[in-house]
Amino acid sequence: MITLQNFKQKTENKIFDLDTKKTLDYELPMLKFQLFQREKGMQHGFSTRLGGVSTGIYESLNLSFTRGDDPASVLDNYRRVSDYFGVDLEHIVTSDQTHTTNVIEVTSLHGGSGITRERDFTDVDGMVTKEPGLLLATFYADCVPLYFYDSVHKAIGLSHSGWRGTVNRMGAATLEKMKECFGTNPEDVIAAIGPSICQDCYEVSEDVAFAFKKEFLNQEIVLPGKKEGKYQLDLWKANREVLLSAGIKEENLAVTNICTCCNEQLLFSHRASQGRRGNLGAFLMLKG
Numbered sequence: 001m002i003t004l005q006n007f008k009q010k011t012e013n014k015i016f017d018l019d020t021k022k023t024l025d026y027e028l029p030m031l032k033f034q035l036f037q038r039e040k041g042m043q044h045g046f047s048t049r050l051g052g053v054s055t056g057i058y059e060s061l062n063l064s065f066t067r068g069d070d071p072a073s074v075l076d077n078y079r080r081v082s083d084y085f086g087v088d089l090e091h092i093v094t095s096d097q098t099h100t101t102n103v104i105e106v107t108s109l110h111g112g113s114g115i116t117r118e119r120d121f122t123d124v125d126g127m128v129t130k131e132p133g134l135l136l137a138t139f140y141a142d143c144v145p146l147y148f149y150d151s152v153h154k155a156i157g158l159s160h161s162g163w164r165g166t167v168n169r170m171g172a173a174t175l176e177k178m179k180e181c182f183g184t185n186p187e188d189v190i191a192a193i194g195p196s197i198c199q200d201c202y203e204v205s206e207d208v209a210f211a212f213k214k215e216f217l218n219q220e221i222v223l224p225g226k227k228e229g230k231y232q233l234d235l236w237k238a239n240r241e242v243l244l245s246a247g248i249k250e251e252n253l254a255v256t257n258i259c260t261c262c263n264e265q266l267l268f269s270h271r272a273s274q275g276r277r278g279n280l281g282a283f284l285m286l287k288g
């Protein structure tokens, strides 16, 4: 049984803090990057399995309406997240992730998308906005969340980068969109690579390994696998290379050291659960 106390011990380190909202009914923990905590113009977080109402393989804070969980439970989970951030459900915008590098600008006109109403967009793995009070939400169970905050132009970006997104440089695509929409200079951006699968857990096939060897300078991103003909892929180092080569300063970048697959009781992991799981959420919002 996972308790909040041993969860804190497992996750609090030099990169993350664990913040918890307590009510009479529940305790909702949220992982926070220390680098982002210093910034007062925005709020962020990465959810865990704890603090929700879903049961079984979705226990407990599942944020997916499309993996077979009871929609009423998922909606209750969203209510808790919206309370945590102090917004209404109508002020959350969720992505429609299909492993693309498509990034769109969203506004309050998109509010509630994927929760209280149908989205009017499809195939969107990244979102940017400069509207305060609009909570961006993207979803995970081993793939990599990327967070961006431009403190000069007061703008944010949040994107989903699995292996396809990473090899196609989703992080650079998100920064490019922020430049186009807001005039963002990557040198002003605070960025973070969120909880996701570690190299030791992430076995890939030869075609994926070769695509990364071709695209990236750091050859340690792909290591020989534990099994013949397989490889171990480091999505953390690969995304780090993407972001630094796109102009993010090293001192403005936080990289996770928490693996979803190593912590399957605390975090949803597609690999560890063999696909029987819910979704975690990454959240980012400008303050009003």
Ligand SMILES: [Zn+2]
Binding pocket: 197, 198, 199, 200, 201, 259, 260, 261, 262
């Ligand atoms: Zn791991």
